[in-house]
Amino acid sequence: MSASGLGHPAVVVAEGVVHSLDAELVPVAILVRAEMAAVLLESSDKRFVVFVRCENGRWVAPGMTTGTPRRMKEQQDAETGPVPLTGMSPRWTAAAEPTDEESDFAWFAVTGQAAADAVEVSLTSSADATTVPVGENGLVFALVRTSVLSRAGEYPEVELPEIRVRTNDGRAVPMPPRP
Template identity: 40%
Template sequence: MVPHQAIEVALAALTGPGGGAHPVAVLERHGVVAVLVDNPVGRAIVFVEHRDGQWVGPGIIGGQFHRTVDRRTETTPGQPIQRLSRSRYSTLTPDGEPSELSWFGVTGIAAQDAAAVTITSSIDSMRVDVGDDGLVFAVAQGRTDEKPGVVIHTRDGGAHLAP
């Protein structure tokens, strides 16, 4: 993992300084860094923005509790990602309303036959290789009111839409 200034901001936002969290993966897109963070109770995607020359953490963080799961050998249609977790991050306008655009993240565990994951919104798309351990982690920008599609691509050329 490449060191990034936003990692410390993400860790502090999730656990406070010196907490039991550690970064798992980092993705940087258009002035936003998504940091996938593990701590003793769960995993979360923390979006950190670059504003006015500094990295700023979010006020709200979403994630999931850890659940032990055996990684499948083959991708299952209808549930191609185990422990699927989706997160959305948006800022507020000066009027206190949600911005028109948000950042969306997806994480989970893919089967052993999975090669890549794609997250696609109406305005953005990102395709990322699945980690050797099955880790799925991708982010894309989209309209705040949409739910971007998430597809697992298998080594045999298959494509499976996540629910």
């Protein structure tokens, strides 16, 4: 998670996308992987992850952006329990490639809050893996490439990555599957 990269051109694009939804949303982190950037923006009550793709050297916003209520606990848990991330919010995009061809891959971002003993979070899919440090106040923000399982229906079905939180005592606690 990088707050130092907030001067990245994808941040300006993301701010333009969400400004009309809530002028109080401010960028707090950016993750850049290959041709995709995920920008995390927050206000006092909302959290948005905006995916921004690099197309021919220009950063371009998606056609649709969604957000969630900001679900951070005021008091961070001291120890990681059986559900290692609270307020977890997964977001993904399986947008067409810049060539307008459908890709076999999607990008999957996760936000949430980890306990005080958590040191890093790993996301693993059949296509990619990433490990990120847990941020200030337990903030987790991670981005991984996953596979598109099916394009039948209105929205593509994407692979859900395995999520594990590693604690300072060496435990690797898996996030239970979502119903």
